[in-house]
Amino acid sequence: MTIAEQVATIAKNARQASIALARLSTTVKNEMLLKMAEALEAGSATLIADNAKDLAAGKEKGLSDAMLDRLMLDTKRIKGMADALREVAGLPDPVGEVTKMSKRPNGIMVGKMRIPLGVIGIVYESRPNVTADAAALCLKSGNAVVLRGGSEAIHSNRAIAAILQGVMKELNIPEAALSLIPFTEREGVLEMLKQEELIDLIIPRGGESLIRFVVENSRIPVIKHYKGVCHLFVDATADFEMATRIIINAKTQRPGVCNALETLLIHKDVAAAFIPAFAKTLGDLQVELRGDEEFRKYAPQAKVATEEDWAAEYLELILACKVVDDMDAAIDHINQYGSLHSEVIVTSNYANAQRFIREVNSSCVLVNASTRFNDGGQLGLGAEIGISTTKLHSFGPMGLEDLTTTKFIVYGDGQVRS
């Protein structure tokens, strides 16, 4: 078979299996996930041996130490994978929930029932734990999943998938509901992205170039986010100590992630009182500040911010800082340069807090809290499959419910339309 034929067969089998998956009871799905967790731990030795092949190939290819570390599996990481499956088993099952049931004037009862999407395709890079994590979330929400991992992790991914499929076989659940594209030619991804009749949604997980590649080549809807240019606005009534604490957390706790803070906006009425001490504190923490002219009046040690800085996702210890006339100017700046990710106001003014929440339409809008809370776990979704900064279907961190849709259900007793 050609690669195109193999991928089409995998997708067709996954579609067929998705019908059975959608019908599984929560009890059976949870039993499957718990047994998968056990099986991963029991299979540690095999997994580590297969992972060693990837590590050896990676060294030969000259992968960086950081990439080799992301690729590496040891008993601790395998336990982490297993625990993640147990966590998903513990989450509520969104499938079958009925909402908005009501009686229409003609007596039919109309409601909406939550159902799986069908088949979800995941395209990801080097971390092999995604194989187990993403599969668990798709299966728990009643979907079949087609996984296509990076070539660096192919042996590890195959080994993980084989262990999980072994459990499915044991429980008489069609193994095709968890399919891994078993080869790493780029043509495999391209063929996968063409199966719009068989795959309902593609979620790319990885760097911006992977995501752009998927978006440009997919005929299937893609849920994605490119970057996070997150803002914090220090309002005229902000508590300075609180503002500084939140900025430090948002900027320095984990600077390399998408919900880290990138741009600070300061109300002009507090610029003189806030900036000097703040700039010193951040300087002591090795954060490089880049300010506009007004900001640098009070912090001359800051570098000069240019137009590019307002659009920058630094992902390192750099913070762009600007003094604004008022909240309107802050919101205009966010509308112009933001990426719809996470925006914070620090304020003690009730009306401004409410207005900021209403008028800033990013995926997460926060009052007096760190941008770092824009995360599925922190917001209470349980494990997350990804984050969306496009507004269709899902906006923000995506949990189990985001892997489902709703159908209309109608209970009648013979009604016809007049």
Next chain:
Amino acid sequence: MTIAEQVATIAKNARQASIALARLSTTVKNEMLLKMAEALEAGSATLIADNAKDLAAGKEKGLSDAMLDRLMLDTKRIKGMADALREVAGLPDPVGEVTKMSKRPNGIMVGKMRIPLGVIGIVYESRPNVTADAAALCLKSGNAVVLRGGSEAIHSNRAIAAILQGVMKELNIPEAALSLIPFTEREGVLEMLKQEELIDLIIPRGGESLIRFVVENSRIPVIKHYKGVCHLFVDATADFEMATRIIINAKTQRPGVCNALETLLIHKDVAAAFIPAFAKTLGDLQVELRGDEEFRKYAPQAKVATEEDWAAEYLELILACKVVDDMDAAIDHINQYGSLHSEVIVTSNYANAQRFIREVNSSCVLVNASTRFNDGGQLGLGAEIGISTTKLHSFGPMGLEDLTTTKFIVYGDGQVRS
């Protein structure tokens, strides 16, 4: 300016206006819609004069009488448009609703707030009332709208848009929030479908070829449906009188629409008892039946159904009929040939009703009621902007809520992530 530049400018202005639109209160939006209704009625003479230009051009181009009729505006149809705006004014405003507000362990309050999508593009064909209907739904849900109607209706569409924009101007609402692409070159649509940074969603309204053209050329997400191959399953315990009544309604009340019935599946245990009288009744109503071998045993007057009949959306008085072994076979048939639109079971068996509702994942699944109820008005959504048979974002008839999304909102008092 080139066409590309003009379209880009329209989209950019609509994006800018969408910020103001998202902030309008329900009161102002309703006032706008009610005034628009008045203005349409007051402007009847102008509308009819401009419509006459389209009718004359249409006659010259040799449009069919049916197409000319769809294009035609008279005082009655203008009143219908105005009443549709009044109906939208009366619908609840989905924007601002907060759901799932709860306190996380660290004390932050997390919820989801419903917000407009932003800018919605509508690509449609000859009926000019879509200009007013679609605009009203987009504006009521806080979105800006970019309309691109068919060339046959260009004078009518421009006249309607001008009247509606006049009301917006009077109320100090940015007119760019209701933009009409004012020329009819195909390049205009193609350019519109490229504005993925400025337009959030495209909804095509029209025939299958229009929809396919939009899907193939759009970089913006498209919500669509191609066709409705709707099924009705007569279970072994069906009330024959009820089944026949529902089939007649679903097949004959309006055969040309997507929620009309196309395929009938009959449980073998009742084939002998049900088919002969049923076939006679439908024959008397001029419905052509096409049956499989088993069906034709009891209705030899039926034509022979071929493989193509199972996938056909006839949109006329033809019904494909098949005898199946049991409900599993019926569901398998629906999974194989269905279009995820509307499926009915007629039964008096409780367990079968519940199983059919659970296991058939079409956009609307009904027990003992006509497929014709799969319609926004009938299901209680109020006016509908379209219907989706793809599962992402919306599945089934789409009302105001489907033109919105949700963002996460967080109220903290200084929390940072540890």
